[in-house]
Amino acid sequence: MRSSSTILIWAYLLFLYVYTSSSFSSSAPLYFPANNVTLFGDASVENDSIRLTQDHQCTSPSQSTLESASSTSLSGIGRAFYINPIRFLDSSSKGTAASFSCSFSFNISPTPSCPFGDGLAFLVTSNMDSLSITDGWMGLPEEVSNTQDSFIAVEFDTSYNPFFDDINGNHVGIDVRQIKSLASVDVVSRGIDLKAGKEMTAWIEYRNSEKMIRVWVGYSQVRPLSPILVAQADFTGDFKEFMHVGFTASNGGGSAIHSISRWRFKTFWFRSSTLSMDTVEEGDCLACFPGDLDLNFDHSRKWKFGLILVIGGSAVITVILVAVALFVILCCIKRNRSKAKRERHIEYHIGRFQSYKVPKYLSLSEIKEATKGFKEDRIIGEGASAVVYEGEIPSCGNVAIKRFTRGKSIGPSHNSFDEAWRIPFDNEFATMIGCLRHKNLVQLKGWCCERNELVLVYEYMPNGSLDKILHGRSSVTKFLTWERRSNIVLGVASALVYLHEECINQIIHRDVKACNIMLDAEFNAKLGDFGLAAVYQRSLEIRDATVPAGTMGYLAPEYVFSGVPTVKTDVYSFGVVVLEVASGRRPVDDNRIVITDWVWELWGKGKLIEAADPKLKRCFNRKVMGRMLMVGLCCTHPDHQKRPTMREAARMLQGEVPIPSLPPRKPTVRIQSVLPEGILEDIMSIGEEADDNTPWSTPRTQFSRN
Numbered sequence: 001m002r003s004s005s006t007i008l009i010w011a012y013l014l015f016l017y018v019y020t021s022s023s024f025s026s027s028a029p030l031y032f033p034a035n036n037v038t039l040f041g042d043a044s045v046e047n048d049s050i051r052l053t054q055d056h057q058c059t060s061p062s063q064s065t066l067e068s069a070s071s072t073s074l075s076g077i078g079r080a081f082y083i084n085p086i087r088f089l090d091s092s093s094k095g096t097a098a099s100f101s102c103s104f105s106f107n108i109s110p111t112p113s114c115p116f117g118d119g120l121a122f123l124v125t126s127n128m129d130s131l132s133i134t135d136g137w138m139g140l141p142e143e144v145s146n147t148q149d150s151f152i153a154v155e156f157d158t159s160y161n162p163f164f165d166d167i168n169g170n171h172v173g174i175d176v177r178q179i180k181s182l183a184s185v186d187v188v189s190r191g192i193d194l195k196a197g198k199e200m201t202a203w204i205e206y207r208n209s210e211k212m213i214r215v216w217v218g219y220s221q222v223r224p225l226s227p228i229l230v231a232q233a234d235f236t237g238d239f240k241e242f243m244h245v246g247f248t249a250s251n252g253g254g255s256a257i258h259s260i261s262r263w264r265f266k267t268f269w270f271r272s273s274t275l276s277m278d279t280v281e282e283g284d285c286l287a288c289f290p291g292d293l294d295l296n297f298d299h300s301r302k303w304k305f306g307l308i309l310v311i312g313g314s315a316v317i318t319v320i321l322v323a324v325a326l327f328v329i330l331c332c333i334k335r336n337r338s339k340a341k342r343e344r345h346i347e348y349h350i351g352r353f354q355s356y357k358v359p360k361y362l363s364l365s366e367i368k369e370a371t372k373g374f375k376e377d378r379i380i381g382e383g384a385s386a387v388v389y390e391g392e393i394p395s396c397g398n399v400a401i402k403r404f405t406r407g408k409s410i411g412p413s414h415n416s417f418d419e420a421w422r423i424p425f426d427n428e429f430a431t432m433i434g435c436l437r438h439k440n441l442v443q444l445k446g447w448c449c450e451r452n453e454l455v456l457v458y459e460y461m462p463n464g465s466l467d468k469i470l471h472g473r474s475s476v477t478k479f480l481t482w483e484r485r486s487n488i489v490l491g492v493a494s495a496l497v498y499l500h501e502e503c504i505n506q507i508i509h510r511d512v513k514a515c516n517i518m519l520d521a522e523f524n525a526k527l528g529d530f531g532l533a534a535v536y537q538r539s540l541e542i543r544d545a546t547v548p549a550g551t552m553g554y555l556a557p558e559y560v561f562s563g564v565p566t567v568k569t570d571v572y573s574f575g576v577v578v579l580e581v582a583s584g585r586r587p588v589d590d591n592r593i594v595i596t597d598w599v600w601e602l603w604g605k606g607k608l609i610e611a612a613d614p615k616l617k618r619c620f621n622r623k624v625m626g627r628m629l630m631v632g633l634c635c636t637h638p639d640h641q642k643r644p645t646m647r648e649a650a651r652m653l654q655g656e657v658p659i660p661s662l663p664p665r666k667p668t669v670r671i672q673s674v675l676p677e678g679i680l681e682d683i684m685s686i687g688e689e690a691d692d693n694t695p696w697s698t699p700r701t702q703f704s705r706n
Contacts, residue, residue: 036083037246038128041139043078049261052078052120052249055111076117077139080260081128081246086267088124088239096269097236100124102204104247104263105221108158109197110256116169116195117251119158120258122204125151126240131248137164139248143178150238152176154204154215157184158194159252167539170194172215174231176238183231186537189504190228192217201262206235221262226426232544359433362457364450366393371401380464381515385424385531390460396445398460403453424531425454431507431530432456440495442518442528461526463519466577470514471586482620484523485581486653489628491525492517493650496574500567500646508534508565512573513554513587514580534565553587553594558640561671568640571649575635578653582628584613596636599629600666627652630659638669 037045043052053076090096102122110116118138125131127149131141140153153175160169164180170188173181187194194200203216203223211234214227245265249258370391371378380400381388389401404425432444446457463469466488469478480488492512499507510532518526532549545563548555556572559565576587579595587595599611612618612625631652637643642660644652651657 038081038083040079040081040128041077043080046259049259050080050247050263052080052247052258052260053117053251053256054078055109055114055255055257056251076251076255077248078250078258079123079128079131079139079246079248081123081244082265085242085244086265087241088243088267089236089241090269091241095236097208097239098267098269099208100204100206100265100267102245102263102265103201103223105199105201105261106156107197107199107259107261108156108194108256109259110195111254114256115254116158117249117254117256117258119156119194120247120249120260121153121155121175122202122246123151123153123248124243124245125149126243128244128246137161137179137250137252139250140175140179150177150240152235152238153248154202154213155181156194156202158256159254167537172217172229174213174215174229174233176233176235182233183229185229187217187228190217192219192228199261206233208236225422226430359444359457360395360446362393362396362446362448362455364448364453364455367391367401367403367448367453367455367457370399371403374403383529383531393446393457396457399445400458400460402456402458404455422454425456427533428456428530431533431535438495438498440491440524440526441498442526458528461518462521463523465515466517466519466525466581467514469519470581470584479615480523480581482616482625486624486628488517488519488523488525489578489581490650490653492527492574492577493646493653495525495527496570496646497650500570506536506538506567508536508567509570509573510534510565511550511554512570512577513551514577517577556640557638557669558671566640567645568643571635571643571646572640574646574649575632575643578628578632578635579611582613582625582632583611584615596633597666599633603629603633603662604665624655627655627659630662633662634660638667 037050039045039050042054043050044054045051056076088098088100090098104122106120108117108120121138121140123140127146130146130149131139131151138153138155138157140151140155144150155173155175157166157171157173158169160166166173166181167184167186168188170193171184171186172194173184176182192200198219201218201221201223204213206213211232213231213233213235215229216224216227218224247260368374370393371389374387374389378389378391379387380390386402386404389403390398391401392398429444429447437443442461443459444456445459448455448457463478469480496509496512499509507530509527509530511529512527516527516529518528520526536543543564543566546565548560548563550559550573554573554576556569559569559572576595579585579599580587583595583599585595585598589595599608602608602611608629609622609626611629612620631649634652635643635649644660648657652659
C-alpha cells in the first residue's frame, strides 16, 4: 500500500511540474480579437497579428522615384486602434496625467526589388479621424494644424528624409505634434537593424512623475537591461482626457509588410517614481492578446493550485514526503531559471554589439582560477564601483581583472541584478566595445557575467597607474624622467583627441585623472576606466544637466555648477594632470593648496619655472618645461570658452602652434548654478580664495578623493 502511494505522489508531482512549466510559456498561436480594434486603410487582422500595410510589386527605384516618395499618393497607409478611448487625464485631481507602459512585437518585411517603406509608429492621438489617409511619413501628419488635436508617437523609421531632420534611414524617434522628432537614436549603433526582416520586440514606458519616456528594442521577448532611447518629456499639455491608442504605418514610394503582434498596453496613476511597472496587476491591462496575461502571472498562485491537486488526490501520502518532493522540484526549477537568466544576459550583451568585434566571453571558473578565488593578495587597485585583480588567463595572458562590486544600497537578495549595480558595468562595456581602439587606451580583452558576478578583463599594465609612481605609492621604486613625463602627457592628449574628435560618437571621459592613466612596460600612457563616460551623437546640440560626477581637484568649475559635461570639462581635467606631472604635486595637497592656484600665483610672480618637480633636479629643458606649465594653465582657464581643444593643446605641447597669452593673475568668473537647491549655492565666484568649508568648490558627498 505504501509503495503504491509513493508511486502515486510522484505521478502527481510530475503532472504538477509539467502543468506549471507549460502554463508560463504558450507555444500555441495567439489570435488577436478582431472586434477589439478599429482598422483604417490597408490594415487587416491575420491570425495572430495585425498587418498594417500590404506589399506590392515595383521596379528598382530610380533617384527621381526616391525624391518624390514623400509626396506620392500610393503611400499604402494602414492604421489600427484599440476600439475604446482610454483615459489619460484625471479630471478629479486637477488634470493629473497618466503614466503608461506598452510592449509589442513587430516585423518589417521588405518586398524584393523595392525600396523600404516609411516604417511604423506606436501612436497616441486625441482624434484618430483627423489623420490623413493619403500622406506618407508612416501615416503621421507633418504637423498638427488644429490646436484641439494632438498626438504622441514613437516611430520606427526605415526611410531617410532630411527635410524632417532624420538622422538616417534606420532609427527610432519620439514625435510630439509633428513628424520632426523630439529625440532620436541610430539603432544600428545599438546592435539593432529595423531592416533585417526579423521579428523584434519594443517596450515603451512613460512615467509622468519623472517626465521621462524610455524605449527598449530587442530581438527576444526579454526586455534588454538598458533602453536605447531616453528623453525628458512632459506630455501633460498634449494629453486630452481621453485618447486613442494604436499603430500606424505607410510605404510611401517603397513596399514592405508592417505587422504587429503580442500587443500590451496599460495606464497607471502612480505618483511614486520608484514603483516598478511590473508590479501592477494584469487586470489593469487595457489592450492585451489572449494568453499574454499569464506572462506576469503570480507563480506562487500556480503552485498553490497544483499543491491542492496533489494533496486532494494523495491523502495517504505523508506531509513530509510531499515537502521533500516539492523542495527537490523547486530547486531544479530555480537552477534552470538561474541558468536561463544568465544565458539571456549573455545573449543580450552579444546581441547589442553585433556590428562590432565583441571580446572573448570568459567563464566564472576561468576568472576565479586566474585570481585564486579573488584573493586579497591579488588586488592591484580599488575604486568606488570595482576592485581590480592581477591574474593570468591562458587565452589572454597577463591581465587586469575588474570585478564590479555591489553598492551599499543592494539588498539581501542574491538573485536580482540590481540596476544601480549594473550601470557602471553596462556603461563601461558599451563604451569600450563601441569604438575604442587606440594605442593610448587600455584594451578590453574579455568579460564575464555569471552568478551575479560582473567582470571586465583588461590588458595588464606592468607599471601600474601614473598616480602611484608619480606620488611614490608604488611598491617598486621607479622614477619618471623628464622624457617619460613628456611622453605620458602627449599620450593622454592623443587618447582624448581620439575620444573627442575621431570616434563615430563623441565620448566625454568625465574622470581624467592620474590614477586612471596606466603605464605599460615602456612607460607609455594608456587612459582607462570608462565607468563615468558619456557618449553623445555629434549632431546633438542640447545636453541634459546631471549631478556632476568625478574627482575633486580635477573637475572643471562650470561642470560642477551646471552639471553639463563637454569636451572642455575633459580639457580642464587634462590641464590638471599636466600641472601634476610637471610639478609632482597633487591636485589638492595635504595643506589644501590647490595646484592650479599655486601655479597661477608663481606665474604672476614671474617664477613659473619654480613649479617644476624638485625630484627632477633641473634635469629638463627649461623652455619645454615652461611650455608644458603654460599649456596646463591654458587648459585650466576658469573661462571654458578660452580653453583650447584637445587637438590644439596637443599641438601646443609639441611646439607646433604658439600658446595664447595668459593674464598676469588667475581670472575670476561668475557662473550660474542649475543644480537643485541644497547641492550648491545659486551663484559662487570661481577663482577666489576658498575657505575651509569649501576648499575645492565641490560638493563633498558627490565625489571620490582618489
